Amino acid sequence: xxxxxxxxxxxxxxxxxxxxxxxxxxxxxxxxxxxxxxxxxxxxxxxxxxxxxxxxxxxxxxxxxxxxxxxxxxxxxxxxxxxxxxxxxxxxxxxxxxxxxxxxxxxxxxxxxxxxxxxxxxxxxxxxxxxxxx
Numbered sequence: 001x002x003x004x005x006x007x008x009x010x011x012x013x014x015x016x017x018x019x020x021x022x023x024x025x026x027x028x029x030x031x032x033x034x035x036x037x038x039x040x041x042x043x044x045x046x047x048x049x050x051x052x053x054x055x056x057x058x059x060x061x062x063x064x065x066x067x068x069x070x071x072x073x074x075x076x077x078x079x080x081x082x083x084x085x086x087x088x089x090x091x092x093x094x095x096x097x098x099x100x101x102x103x104x105x106x107x108x109x110x111x112x113x114x115x116x117x118x119x120x121x122x123x124x125x126x127x128x129x130x131x132x133x134x
């Protein structure tokens with residue numbers, strides 16, 4: 001089956017919980033994801049199983065069905081998923097303006113010193129390249 005475009009696979013809040021677990025674990029069985037999630041909040045095994053089945057159908061997860069138990073992993077890296085979601089948000093809520101999105105994000109939640117340093121480095125790098133994506 002061909003991979004669907006990431007833009008068409010926007011995860012729900014519940015799916016994000018499972019994606020975060022798999023990004024932490026790398027790859028895992030349903031039981032391992034269930035155990036990982038239950039360290040923070042009680043959740044039913046069948047709920048995790050069903051969500052992971054749906055996520056596989058949506059193309060958010062990949063599974064190795066050649067092993068027992070089956071091993072799952074996120075279809076995309078954490079950074080790829082974040083990038084796609086930010087692009088989508090910038091388009092839908094900010095008319096494609098990355099600057100407006102960043103300014104709004106910084107207004108809502110102040111960045112710590114390390115994050116500000118990383119932002120400065122990124123801005124300096126973009127300025128050296130001629131202003132980023134042109």
